[in-house]
Amino acid sequence: MFSKMATAAAAALVMALPTPAQKPVAPADPQPAVKRVIVVSLQDRKLALLEDGQVRKVYTVAVGKPSTPSPVGTFTIERRVANPVYHHNGKTIQPGPGNPVGTRWMGLSVHGYGIHGTNEPRSIGKAASHGCIRMSQADLEELFDLVSAGDTVELVGQRNEETAQLFGGAVNPAAPAAAPALTLATAAAPEPVRSNATDKPVVTDQAAATALVLAEML
Numbered sequence: 001m002f003s004k005m006a007t008a009a010a011a012a013l014v015m016a017l018p019t020p021a022q023k024p025v026a027p028a029d030p031q032p033a034v035k036r037v038i039v040v041s042l043q044d045r046k047l048a049l050l051e052d053g054q055v056r057k058v059y060t061v062a063v064g065k066p067s068t069p070s071p072v073g074t075f076t077i078e079r080r081v082a083n084p085v086y087h088h089n090g091k092t093i094q095p096g097p098g099n100p101v102g103t104r105w106m107g108l109s110v111h112g113y114g115i116h117g118t119n120e121p122r123s124i125g126k127a128a129s130h131g132c133i134r135m136s137q138a139d140l141e142e143l144f145d146l147v148s149a150g151d152t153v154e155l156v157g158q159r160n161e162e163t164a165q166l167f168g169g170a171v172n173p174a175a176p177a178a179a180p181a182l183t184l185a186t187a188a189a190p191e192p193v194r195s196n197a198t199d200k201p202v203v204t205d206q207a208a209a210t211a212l213v214l215a216e217m218l
Contacts, residue, residue: 036051040156043163043172044169061124065129065130071113076149076151079149084104085099104140112131118136
């Protein structure tokens with residue numbers, strides 16, 4: 001009887017002793033950020049979304065017409081606005097089917113230009129805008145959810161090896177130096193925001209009550 005009691009007491013003592021601290025498990029390495037790049041071929045009127053160098057989506061878009069070309073260069077997405085409010089010539093257009101910039105606005109780091117929708121869906125696939133990149137509503141809303149502020153946007157004027165690989169077609173010979181094009185140097189010149197201007201459209205973020213003067217007359 002004593003032996004059984006001693007054994008039980010010893011077992012209870014062992015169970016009561018603190019166990020050595022377990023070695024902490026190292027946290028899992030954070031997933032590397034996905035590098036996203038939007039490439040727009042103005043000549044092909046196509047937009048490709050690349051993630052870590054791989055094509056995720058390709059869309060048909062409308063680009064600037066010859067008299068009001070889209071800027072050429074490398075930019076970033078500066079702001080994203082869902083259901084923007086549009087102001088022009090004293091008129092305000094609330095979000096809805098008649099809104100000239102559609103349901104989404106992705107403003108670029110070149111002043112007054114962005115990627116947005118349109119209330120003229122027949123313009124998609126054409127050189128029809130005043131410089132911005134237009135998308136159909138379904139494509140626009142899909143892209144909006146796939147990108148973030150800070151993502152790179154490349155607007156390519158003449159087809160090159162990159163756009164030929166992305167969208168097909170031959171590489172163009174180098175454009176002459178005097179070829180007209182709106183470049184970053186000319187397009188990004190600062191211009192004051194004029195929320196009360198009557199000669200330029202204004203897009204307002206309804207939630208943040210921020211205004212952005214667009215360079216294009218949509």
